[in-house]
Amino acid sequence: MRQPAPPDSLPRPTLQSVLRRAHLRLAFVAVAMAAVSLIVVAVIALRVYAGNNLNLLARSLGYTVEAALVFGDRIAATEAIGLIAREEDVAEVVVTDRKGLPFAAWQLPAGSAIGTFEREVADIALPGPVTTLVLHDGIVVGHVEVRGQGHQFFGFLLGGVGGILACLAVSVLGAYVSSQRVLRNIVAPLRALAGVAYAVRRERAFEQRVKPVAIAELNQLGDDFNALLDEFEDWQNNLREENSSLEHQANHDALTGLPNRVQFESRLGRALREAAETGQRVAVLYLDCDRFKEINDCFGHEAGDAVLIGIAARLRTQLREAELVARLGGDEFAVMLAPMREAASAGRIAEGVLASIAPxxxxxxxxxxxxMMSIGVALYPDHACDAIGLLRAADAAMYRAKRARPGSWQIAEGGAGPA
Structure with a gap:
């Protein structure tokens, strides 16, 4: 029977191989933890921004299809959501009416197997479909549901995985060629790298970078991490810009650039709350173009758009920067004057607006x-105590002015009339 070899005859690892294996384990664990932490935090951050992006897009689509829902124009709603959705990272848009019945829909055409896989990844990693209400004069007229496509997220995921693999490859190469001195020198750079990853994970400080080091492999590793941070920072900035753009679209009229009804009512509500605390007045001017339909019929819609743009420019010029001018829809505009020291000042401003529109x-x-423009004037708290009531009072006064004499102004019933 063969006897086992004595312990002294067993092969023993050299110090160099032990150091290399220890260095390999240390580098692999540190880099993997740092990279995974960085990717997880970046994915979470991008998921949040993607959710905000979908919310803003849903609000923009809601404002776009509001008129179509009110008038039951399914074709216009389908065309409107198609124009916006084709330019965004969207897979599907569904519009339902107030009863929850399908009204209009848009879906990204079926693509390649890669496109299908991207959507499957998006369904798992990205926020679910976002639904928003479509309001008209404070009444729910429908809902908009938006589902993300995930193309951008999928590209980021592939780039991130590739970057991590490159970092790990550089780490393995550096570990095999290092010595005991390199092992001592490698601790500080790894700690610095882990510190950057920790700062990014805890504080989302994507602007931080790993400093250059003397060891080529670790310097390359730092460059790869810096490249990943550059990509994450670019993604973050791009999403912020997209969110800002969508927020502007959701709160401003696309033709004139003026605030839309949603923003006007919101700011009017804040102004009324401030006026209630200070005891000051707030005035609303409701403006309507008297010949707009005639201009559209005789000269075409491009001429009508030019007239609306010209009216908006004149309103901006006539009124002070602090006074809010908005396009409510169609040929209707509104002006908020806050605070108003004297009720008679609203009438003088209305006359000045009419004079500026005349040329x-x-x-x-x-x-x-x-x-010509017909104007209705309503004052808080004389004619109403809330934003909707004040707009209705000014709207009614505008129609009285239109019936009495186009191109004139009237104050809401219950206040002093024009001089």
């Missing part, structure tokens, strides 16, 4: 048209 407007083809 002819030059159309893109060189022709000129003349238009």
């Amino acid at each position: 002819t407007i030059v159309l893109p083809d060189g022709r000129t048209v003349t238009t």
Whole structure:
């Protein structure tokens, strides 16, 4: 029977191999933990931004299809959501009416197997479909559901995995060629790298970078991490810009650039709350173009758009920067004057607005048209105590002015009339 070899005859690892294995384990664990922490935090951050992006897009789509829902125009709603959705990272948009019945829909056409896989990844990693209410005069007229496509997220995921693999490859290479001195020198750079990853994970400080080091492999590792941080920071900045753009679209009129009804009512509500605390007045001017339909019928919709843009420019010029001018929809505009020291000042401002609208407007083809505005004026707290009531009172006064004499202004019933 063969006897086992004595312990002294067993092969023993050399110090160099032990140091290399220890260095390999240390580098692999540190890099893996740092990279995974960085990727997880970046994915969470991008998921949050993607959710906000979908919310803002849903609000923008809701404002876009509001009129179509009110008038039951399914074709217009389908075309409107298609124009916006094709430019965004969206897989599906569904619009339902107030009863929850399908009204309009848009879906990204079926693509390649990679595109299908991207959507499956998006369904798992990205926030679920976002649903928002579509309001008209404070009444729910429908819902908009938006589902993300995940193309951008999938590209980020592939880039992140590739970057991590490159970092790990550089780490393995550095571990095999290191010595005891390299092992001592490697601790500090790894700690610095882990510190950057920790700062990114805890504080989302994507602007931090790993400093250059003397060892080539670790310097390359730091460069790879810096490249990943550059990508994460770019993604973060791009999402912020997209969110800012979508927020602007959700709160401003696309044709004139003026605040829309949603923003006007919100700011009017805040102004009324401040006025209630200070005891001051707030005035609302409701403006309507008297010849807009005639201009559209005779000169075309491009001429109508030019007239609306011209009216918006004149309103901005006539009124102070602190006074809010908004386009409520169609040929209707509104002005908020806050605070108002004297009720009579609203009438003088209305007369000034009418005078500024009187000159002819030059159309893109060189022709000129003349238009008039009828204005209704309502004051807080004289005619209403909330934003919706104040707008309704000013709207009613505007129609009284239109019936009495187009191109004039009237104050809401219960207040002093024009001089």
